[in-house]
Amino acid sequence: MHLTVVGCGDAFGSGGRSNSCYLVAAAGLTATLDFGASAPVAFNRMGLDPAAIDIIFLSHLHGDHFGGLPFLLLDGQFVHRRTKPLAIVGPPGTRARLVTTMEALFPRMSANAWRFAWEVIEVEPGSTTTHGPFTLTTAEVIHPSGAPSTALRLTDGTRTLAFSGDTEWTEALLPIAQGADLFICESYMFEGSPVGHLAYRTIAARRADLGARRILLTHMGDAMWARRAEVDGAHFSVAEDGLELDI
Numbered sequence: 001m002h003l004t005v006v007g008c009g010d011a012f013g014s015g016g017r018s019n020s021c022y023l024v025a026a027a028g029l030t031a032t033l034d035f036g037a038s039a040p041v042a043f044n045r046m047g048l049d050p051a052a053i054d055i056i057f058l059s060h061l062h063g064d065h066f067g068g069l070p071f072l073l074l075d076g077q078f079v080h081r082r083t084k085p086l087a088i089v090g091p092p093g094t095r096a097r098l099v100t101t102m103e104a105l106f107p108r109m110s111a112n113a114w115r116f117a118w119e120v121i122e123v124e125p126g127s128t129t130t131h132g133p134f135t136l137t138t139a140e141v142i143h144p145s146g147a148p149s150t151a152l153r154l155t156d157g158t159r160t161l162a163f164s165g166d167t168e169w170t171e172a173l174l175p176i177a178q179g180a181d182l183f184i185c186e187s188y189m190f191e192g193s194p195v196g197h198l199a200y201r202t203i204a205a206r207r208a209d210l211g212a213r214r215i216l217l218t219h220m221g222d223a224m225w226a227r228r229a230e231v232d233g234a235h236f237s238v239a240e241d242g243l244e245l246d247i
Contacts, residue, residue, distance in 0.1 A: 001026040001159040001247040003182065006042045008218040008239035010188060011064040015225045017241050018042035019064040020218075022163070022184060023053075026156040027133035031055045033152060033163050033184070037067030040075060046242060051080035055131055058090035059165030060149035061097045066090070070102045070109065076116055085117040089131060091138070093147035095120040125150050133157065139176050141167030143196040151176040159247045162212060166219065168195065169202050174209060181247045183212035184239070186219035190227045200224060200231060207235055216245075 002025045007018030019036025030052045032039075043050045050072055058066050069088065076082035088094065098120060102109040123129050125140035125148045135155050143149040143166040152163045153176045162180035164173060166188075177183040188197035200217065207215065217231065218239040228238045 001156055001161060001181075003161065003243075003245045003247055004046075004048070005218075005239050005241055005243040006032070006046065006048065007036055007039055008220075008241055008243075009038075009064075010219050010221050011062065012221075013038065014220065014222045017220075019067070020059075021068070023048065024154070024161065026159070029054045029132050029134070031057060031134065031154075033057050033154070033161075034059055034065040034165075035068045035072060036064045038064075039068035040071040042241065049080070050075055051082040051084075053086065054084070055087040055089060055134070057131075057136060057152055057154065058088065058094060059152055059163060060091060060143060060145045061093060061147045062145050062166070063101075065166070066094075066098070067101065069098055070105050073102070073114075073118065074106070074109070076118075077112060077114060082116045085119070087119055087121060087131065089121045089123060089129075089136065091125060091148040091150050092122050094122050097147065137176070139172040141165060141172055142170050143167045153177075153180065161247055164198070166197060168193070168197055169206070174211070177210040177212045177215075180212040182214045182216060182245065183210060184216045184218055185210075187217040187224055188219055188221050190224045190230070200227075200236075204232060204236070 004023040006021035009017030020034040021039040022033040137153040
């Protein structure tokens with residue numbers, strides 16, 4: 001399993017980092033965790049092929065996590081002229097939110113005669129589902145988004161990748177992260193108790209309980225980014241756009 005950090009920024013692009021998007025190559029398939037609004041730009045900047053994506057797993061329905069999807073679909077239709085199907089897996093409400101966003105940005109877009117098949121698969125929080133070679137387990141977390149916000153645990157049968165999505169501290173993170181080869185964990189602030197988000201101090205205090213083999217901190221605001229040198233490098237890594245890791 002190979003990970004490329006396409007975007008690890010917050011909703012505001014703090015520090016010039018792109019919105020949430022993590023490219024995963026495993027078992028002959030290409031997937032992403034999230035596809036935020038600036039992901040299409042980041043794909044082009046990094047020389048990545050958006051038409052290679054087979055499946056997208058969404059943590060929740062905020063624009064910095066799913067807002068690039070209308071542009072990805074249009075790219076497949078008119079630029080890369082893709083033919084292989086695309087699956088979009090997300091929480092309940094994904095299809096309605098996506099269609100609403102498509103119509104707001106490009107009226108009548110949802111009525112296109114698509115040259116490739118794409119589908120939305122909605123999964124209930126707390127469920128375990130299979131998508132090609134991937135087994136996905138989700139857990140509802142604490143981050144108001146107008147639909148369930150979830151943490152994700154993805155395995156290809158050999159390696160396990162976990163992702164907090166956006167959330168404040170919740171015990172629901174523990175079974176998602178436990179034993180994962182890599183846990184991508186949001187760390188919006190260095191300390192304090194931000195509403196709907198995590199602080200590094202909280203994550204560090206619960207590191208042993210999380211039980212992941214490695215923790216990659218992401219979704220940092222400006223204040224957290226400015227203090228990233230204070231992160232315990234023995235137990236945590238700091239995400240940057242373009243970072244690549246073998247899991």
